[in-house]
Amino acid sequence: xxxxxxxxxxxxxxxxxLDNNLYNNDNKIKEYKxxxxxxxxDFILDDSYHxxxxxxxLLTLPSQADGESSSTEIKAIYIGDVSKINSDTVLLYCHxxxxxxxxxxxxxxxxxxxxxxxKYGVLMMDxxxxxxxxxxxxxxxxxxxxxxxMQWLKNNGLNNNRLIIYGFSMGTASAxxxxxNAAPMLPDKxxxxxxxxxxxxxxxxxxxxxxxxxxFTDLKIDNAEEIKKCDQPLLWLHGKSDNFLNYKTHGxxxxxxxxxxxxxxxxxxxxxxxQVPSQMGFENYLKLIGSFIRKP
Amino acid sequence: xxxxxxxCIFLFLIFICxxxxxxxxxxxxxxxxxxxxxxxxxxIKFAGAPIPIPFTTLGFSYGLTSKITGYASLHxxxxxFGNLQTTVGGLFSLYEQENKFGLTVxxxxxxxxxxxxKTGFRIWPTLDLNAYYHPLQKPSFVYIGANSxxxxxxxxxxxxxxxxxxxxxxxxGYMLVKTKWQHQFEIKYxxxxxxxxxxxxxxxxxxxxxxxxxxxxxxxxx
Numbered sequence: 001x002x003x004x005x006x007x008x009x010x011x012x013x014x015x016x017x018l019d020n021n022l023y024n025n026d027n028k029i030k031e032y033k034x035x036x037x038x039x040x041x042d043f044i045l046d047d048s049y050h051x052x053x054x055x056x057x058l059l060t061l062p063s064q065a066d067g068e069s070s071s072t073e074i075k076a077i078y079i080g081d082v083s084k085i086n087s088d089t090v091l092l093y094c095h096x097x098x099x100x101x102x103x104x105x106x107x108x109x110x111x112x113x114x115x116x117x118x119k120y121g122v123l124m125m126d127x128x129x130x131x132x133x134x135x136x137x138x139x140x141x142x143x144x145x146x147x148x149x150m151q152w153l154k155n156n157g158l159n160n161n162r163l164i165i166y167g168f169s170m171g172t173a174s175a176x177x178x179x180x181n182a183a184p185m186l187p188d189k190x191x192x193x194x195x196x197x198x199x200x201x202x203x204x205x206x207x208x209x210x211x212x213x214x215x216f217t218d219l220k221i222d223n224a225e226e227i228k229k230c231d232q233p234l235l236w237l238h239g240k241s242d243n244f245l246n247y248k249t250h251g252x253x254x255x256x257x258x259x260x261x262x263x264x265x266x267x268x269x270x271x272x273x274x275q276v277p278s279q280m281g282f283e284n285y286l287k288l289i290g291s292f293i294r295k296p
Numbered sequence: 297x298x299x300x301x302x303x304c305i306f307l308f309l310i311f312i313c314x315x316x317x318x319x320x321x322x323x324x325x326x327x328x329x330x331x332x333x334x335x336x337x338x339x340i341k342f343a344g345a346p347i348p349i350p351f352t353t354l355g356f357s358y359g360l361t362s363k364i365t366g367y368a369s370l371h372x373x374x375x376x377f378g379n380l381q382t383t384v385g386g387l388f389s390l391y392e393q394e395n396k397f398g399l400t401v402x403x404x405x406x407x408x409x410x411x412x413x414k415t416g417f418r419i420w421p422t423l424d425l426n427a428y429y430h431p432l433q434k435p436s437f438v439y440i441g442a443n444s445x446x447x448x449x450x451x452x453x454x455x456x457x458x459x460x461x462x463x464x465x466x467x468x469g470y471m472l473v474k475t476k477w478q479h480q481f482e483i484k485y486x487x488x489x490x491x492x493x494x495x496x497x498x499x500x501x502x503x504x505x506x507x508x509x510x511x512x513x514x515x516x517x518x
Contacts, residue, residue, distance in 0.1 A: 197453070197454060198453060198454070200452075200453035200454075201452075201453045201454070204452050204453055205494075208447070208459075208460050208463050208487065208490060209418075209420065209445070209447050209463070210418070210447055210449040210451070210452045210453075210458060211408075211416075211418065212410065212415065212416035212418070213453075214410055214412075214413050214415060214416060215374075215377060215378075215379050215408065215410055215416060216377055224453075224454045225454075242494055243493045243494045244494060245494065246494040247494075249456070253453075253454045253456060257454065
């Protein structure tokens with residue numbers, strides 16, 4: 001009987017973890033369609049936000065996480081003049097958990113209008129396993145992919161003081177991690193839209209109990225802890241009607257734990273997850289981001 | 297489809313606490329034993345239709361006296377995730393009119409422990425109250441009841457205050473009694489009054505509160 005029980009525990013006890021099921025990626029596409037994309041999107045900009053094709057560059061970058069023996073090819077899109085990166089300010093946009101860059105194209109395009117059309121460069125990437133990026137999604141890989149983008153920006157002449165990192169939803173994990181810890185570059189400012197605090201909060205919100213995250217996952221994402229190490233100015237945006245990530249239990253925990261030199265919070269009435277720019281109004285949103293970037 | 301999978305996975309998170317299976321409602325006879333397998337869970341919207349998320353639990357109970365039954369169960373869904381979750385409790389008869397009506401109370405202790413990382417031992421007390429009734433004095437009976445989980449910790453992640461210390465559920469069921477086998481059908485309203493938004497789960501509650509669940513237990517008496 002004891003042997004049976006032991007076998008039962010070992011067999012089950014070493015089985016499932018949620019890690020591989022938490023990614024909502026789509027890697028079935030054959031090409032990026034950008035403006036021609038007809039799938040689900042949070043919003044679609046009008047023609048006044050059009051970006052000339054000559055200012056859109058699709059990149060293939062090698063990404064290698066610690067402990068990996070070879071690199072993984074990921075895709076990124078740079079909006080702006082690559083030859084001017086050595087003098088431009090660049091927004092590094094870390095997108096959320098949905099699908100691939102086509103879903104986030106309108107957001108990246110919008111950011112390319114901060115303080116004027118194509119005033120700043122915008123770099124967005126598909127993490128491994130998303131869109132046309134190769135490999136499988138994973139936490140370490142995601143950080144490596146954003147690091148690879150930083151390395152590319154650095155190679156093209158960008159300095160730390162002209163790098164702004166912008167994380168949305170799941171992308172806030174990379175934004176916090178790479179602003180807090182050693183990476184090819186250290187962003188000068190951090191913008192977090194609808195951040196989540198940690199996997200533990202996600203689980204505890206769901207269960208209503210003080211349940212440890214490692215009951216279900218080996219993910220270590222903990223923005224509320226990582227943000228404590230950051231000194232760069234922080235802008236936190238969150239919809240007060242975010243029905244996915246509670247702005248109180250998630251965003252507020254991150255914001256509260258930030259003890260750096262400057263922080264600013266903008267809570268948007270009536271905005272659900274992904275609706276901050278549209279609910280604010282695109283021009284108000286751009287004005288806010290622009291003003292934050294210009295702050296000394 | 298992927299989003300649905302994501303949602304389903306998170307349901308497992310939520311309902312480790314809500315997977316409280318159908319429990320004993322009536323005490324066993326003294327010296328009597330019973331084994332049960334429970335299957336069922338909360339309802340979610342899947343392709344527009346409500347479906348239950350399947351949770352399984354294995355349980356064993358023993359009649360200590362004619363009024364007190366001890367029981368223990370192993371939550372096999374939790375075990376799949378590397379967590380040893382158990383329930384140990386007792387069912388006490390408060391009042392009984394033979395083959396007609398009765399009231400029972402059932403305090404229990406839920407424990408969970410991450411056997412992969414050897415971390416995260418947790419204890420949650422629970423309490424069940426049930427009233428059962430035998431229509432036409434037949435062995436099968438219907439019942440209603442309430443149950444609550446109690447979170448004893450004052451803090452949660454990042455040292456934020458724990459919002460809810462009492463997580464109430466209500467239920468109603470029917471026990472179809474055969475000679476040795478019993479079939480228990482139960483519906484629950486889980487997380488009574490607790491808002492289910494904001495949240496990462498799209499489950500079926502009432503006015504964005506709690507979640508409805510359906511359960512079935514197969515019980516064999518020895």
